[in-house]
Amino acid sequence: MSNQKTASILWIALLLLLGLTGCVGDKVAGGGGADDHEASAASAKVTIQFMHLWPAGSSPQQNKLVNEIIDQYQSEHPNITIQQEVMENEQYKNKLKILSAANELPDVGVTWAAGFMDPYVKGDLFAPLDDVLERGLKDQFVPGATDAYAVQGKTYGLPIELNISPIYYNKAIFDKYNLEVPQTYDQFLDVIRTLNSKGVTPIALGNRDRWTGSIWYMYLADRIGGPETLKQAIDRTGSFENPALIQAAAEIQKLVDMNAFNKGFNGLSNEEGKMVFIKEQAAMFLAGTWEVPNFTSNPDVPQQFKDNVGFFKFPTFTGGNGDINSWVGGPGVGLFVAENSKVKDEAKEFVEYFISKWGAESVSTAGVVPATKVDTTASDLPKLYIDLLDELNKASNLTLFADVQMKWNAAQTHLNMIQALFGKAVTPEQFVKEHEAALQQDE
Numbered sequence: 001m002s003n004q005k006t007a008s009i010l011w012i013a014l015l016l017l018l019g020l021t022g023c024v025g026d027k028v029a030g031g032g033g034a035d036d037h038e039a040s041a042a043s044a045k046v047t048i049q050f051m052h053l054w055p056a057g058s059s060p061q062q063n064k065l066v067n068e069i070i071d072q073y074q075s076e077h078p079n080i081t082i083q084q085e086v087m088e089n090e091q092y093k094n095k096l097k098i099l100s101a102a103n104e105l106p107d108v109g110v111t112w113a114a115g116f117m118d119p120y121v122k123g124d125l126f127a128p129l130d131d132v133l134e135r136g137l138k139d140q141f142v143p144g145a146t147d148a149y150a151v152q153g154k155t156y157g158l159p160i161e162l163n164i165s166p167i168y169y170n171k172a173i174f175d176k177y178n179l180e181v182p183q184t185y186d187q188f189l190d191v192i193r194t195l196n197s198k199g200v201t202p203i204a205l206g207n208r209d210r211w212t213g214s215i216w217y218m219y220l221a222d223r224i225g226g227p228e229t230l231k232q233a234i235d236r237t238g239s240f241e242n243p244a245l246i247q248a249a250a251e252i253q254k255l256v257d258m259n260a261f262n263k264g265f266n267g268l269s270n271e272e273g274k275m276v277f278i279k280e281q282a283a284m285f286l287a288g289t290w291e292v293p294n295f296t297s298n299p300d301v302p303q304q305f306k307d308n309v310g311f312f313k314f315p316t317f318t319g320g321n322g323d324i325n326s327w328v329g330g331p332g333v334g335l336f337v338a339e340n341s342k343v344k345d346e347a348k349e350f351v352e353y354f355i356s357k358w359g360a361e362s363v364s365t366a367g368v369v370p371a372t373k374v375d376t377t378a379s380d381l382p383k384l385y386i387d388l389l390d391e392l393n394k395a396s397n398l399t400l401f402a403d404v405q406m407k408w409n410a411a412q413t414h415l416n417m418i419q420a421l422f423g424k425a426v427t428p429e430q431f432v433k434e435h436e437a438a439l440q441q442d443e
Helices: 003-017 060-076 089-101 114-122 130-140 171-176 185-197 211-225 227-235 243-257 270-278 289-296 303-308 344-366 383-393 408-422 428-441
Strands: 026-028 046-052 080-086 108-111 162-164 167-170 201-204 282-286 309-312 326-331 334-337 397-400
Touching: 046 089, 046 344, 060 080, 060 289, 060 344, 080 344, 089 108, 108 114, 108 344, 114 408, 130 344, 162 289, 162 383, 167 171, 171 303, 171 309, 185 201, 201 270, 211 227, 211 243, 211 270, 211 282, 211 326, 211 397, 211 408, 227 243, 227 397, 227 428, 243 408, 243 428, 270 282, 270 289, 289 303, 289 383, 303 309, 309 383, 326 383, 334 344, 408 428
Parallel strands: 046 080, 046 108, 201 282, 326 397
Antiparallel strands: 026 080, 108 334, 162 326, 167 282, 167 309
């Protein structure tokens, strides 16, 4: 190993272990152990370790699809066993950090794009996947879908989802109190006031995971300052101390003061916050289109609730520069192959197969918006899914999630400051100053 590569791995180990807490993932039956990385010369048996974040409990439709694809692949490749390790989103991220610090990533795993991926690429932990794209997979992707996974001309991850983030709402609650879907932010605040006056929690939120609150902040930044304001603050062509970004922070605290969110929101996980909405104890919930399966096809979610779910776009801000067709979203999670995998060729072939099958089947099986092109007219799809897909097709802008855009250190500052902002532990001015300092440090 070269000194440069050794230094890279030591660098990422120090970087990713900061503030790290341990976690243990559940093993899913699939056979094999560490020694299975090396194929037996006699039997040519190969085990591919695949770590992902679609547990049967919280993501049943995605989990079902993953297992169907794996079963198909193993049936067509009898010498290959896919060993799964599955865990929830935040647990997954922590486990990935632990494994990367020891340079022991799974053969295939899930990653996010841009800033999240940056330290893994710098540490030579992810393998370039351009050879997989050039085998014919490139033409299957929606144009531009892989751009956020490219670093200096090489592609290190292949996305399987595209996401936009609507405000989901309970149509029955809105009908009960004669509420109209708001088009402007002032109308949105009136909806919150009316719901509070009726004893109904306006918005479900679990902000312990912090990225959930970030989406609220990002939309306000977009609607007040326009789509370039936050992006330029992050890419350093602008400043985070832009007045629009300060005003967006102030609007967050105004929502908190109005009791817009459920009690204890800063101590609840996203899953716990979502359950407040699913149990029809809150009227609205802001999340990505990855929730569409839960709101349409998940058999464990009450049908009455699914029948009541609608969505609307984040309203426009009076005097603001934002467009109602500008969305927070972009490419969702993608798959990576570990650079030091002992079965790298087989892992790449599995990734190619997985993405092709996922694109074709995720629409009908899981209600997921894939990153690959799909003929939706060939499937009997829920109206919620079709309506959201139509919105994606006419989007004027997609702003990638802020913590994904940022480098790792700045992303942690952002997430910590989001929780502090919602908890009123910092002022809007302190909020932007902390961001600016962290982003300058990462330059």
